[in-house]
Amino acid sequence: MNRFEYARAADAGEAVRLASGSAMRFLAGGTNLVDLLKENVERPTKVIDIRRLPLAGITATDDGGLRLGALATNADTAWHPEVEARYPLLSSAILAGASPQLRNAATNGGNLNQRTRCYYFYDTAAACNKREPGSGCSAIGGVTRIHAILGSSEACIATHPSDMCVALAALEATVRVQGPSGERSIAFADYHRLPGDDPSRDNQLADGELVTAIDLPAEGYATHYTYLKLRDRLSYAFALVSVAVGLRLDEAGRIVTGRVALGGVAHKPWREPRAEALLEGQAPSQALFLQVADSLLLGAVGRGGNDFKIELARKAIVRALRQAAAGTPQSQTDKRVA
Amino acid sequence: MDTRVHSPAAALGDSGIPITLQLNGFSHTARVEPWVTLLDLLREEAHLTGTKKGCDHGQCGACTVLLDGKRVNSCLQLAVSVDGSAVQTIEGLAESGEGGGLDPLQQAFMDHDAFQCGYCTPGQICSARGLIAEGKARTREEVRELMSGNLCRCGAYTNITDAVMSVLQREGLAK
């Protein structure tokens, strides 16, 4: 671990002031940052501890939604009565991720800003454009089991590892940030970046900008939803592919609106408005769900080791849509798949 | 608050940032460099070696302690950042049972032979204590899922689940 200066902020304004003008990282739950400090992947000269910021609340918003404070833990968020009752898709996705110990420390803001689990990113002896811009990408032509099939570039094929973010994408959340030039809101679909030719930037945060909260809209798809996560073991592993689905059905059982987001396949939770539009006004059916899957996976390419993900994702999308339409969401405790 | 003092200020070095923890009920003062983890502070400075260093990267659960009553991986916490918190380790649990004896979970682990090498056991027991406090696990399946942050290489999982279930049953929390 590199040596660094440590500063503790009492509120968001102070955190942003302390952040100016140095290679710094905010410290929230520490579950990703401390790991990356130990690996020498992150080498800030200053760590600004934001744990004491008064941003741990979960409160109602004026438009009938819910505001999740950036410093609320993943565990407190998943088990918050309002989240469980109105946004069970989010609860389920959070509980599918990491372990109870990690979720007790990990925060909502930290979850959004956690970095990729690409093994070459973690290995400082490997070339990696995300870690060391311009050095190349060891994953291309390397071991690609966990890498992207959508939206990647020749500069980087990493995926965003979060489960929570896949649900937030389907729920169309808004990220609230505060920075040196004031406050702004970012639609969740725009928050994470595709790698393009600058994979070193994971998201739209400018230098010194702090996530203060995540706002959920009033629609929570509480009746017809699922979070289906497929991984190499049944617990405590990152997704190979995951699917978050929220559907609203009318009285005749037809789909009024549908949201589908994929995890484990791209640099960001993957959504395709054209695929979602196919669901509108339709009765749930296997044929329809296959059509949606094909539309979502349009342009998917494998890199050898991750070729299997294309077919895995297709099957997962269909299964998840069926679970959501039937109102039988995937259990995060009893994960056996028949 | 408990006002017992564990390490006298005079014994401390003079570099680093001063912090105070409530450590197993004792007030513990130390000076730490910002990059020292809570796990290293517990083992190297406070000589509480019950908490084990397994992977040191949040992947095995051997370093699990209760931080302000909640189970966390102490290898991923910077000691400076938990200044002012209460920390309970396996040594603290050992005095928390009836009449200052073993925690019922510790007895249950012995009764059910829930360990082989013992390296993962302190973390398993601290994690189980946290699980019971969270109140979300009532069935075997739920115990298995909510103990999944603790890996045991020798595969004592079945007996660990038995031990945790027996305590949940005793406390009337099992379904």
Ligand SMILES: Cc1cc2nc3c(=O)[nH]c(=O)nc-3n(C[C@H](O)[C@H](O)[C@H](O)COP(=O)(O)OP(=O)(O)OC[C@H]3O[C@@H](n4cnc5c(N)ncnc54)[C@H](O)[C@@H]3O)c2cc1C
């Ligand atoms: C073994 C292991 C398994 C895991 N498995 C999963 C999994 O299956 N699914 C999953 O989704 N996650 C998983 N995780 C990741 C875990 O969810 C993240 O580490 C956690 O959510 C990060 O939150 P934190 O508060 O600890 O962030 P920190 O480590 O404190 O910070 C992470 C990054 O975010 C920045 N940051 C933090 N807060 C803010 C803010 N408010 N504004 C701006 N920047 C900020 C920090 O500067 C840092 O760069 C796993 C982690 C480990 C160690």
Ligand code: SF4
């Ligand atoms: S895929 Fe991205 S993160 Fe992984 S080595 Fe290539 S550039 Fe680095």
Ligand code: FES
């Ligand atoms: S030593 Fe902390 S989780 Fe392995």
Ligand code: FES
């Ligand atoms: S008791 Fe040794 S690894 Fe589990």
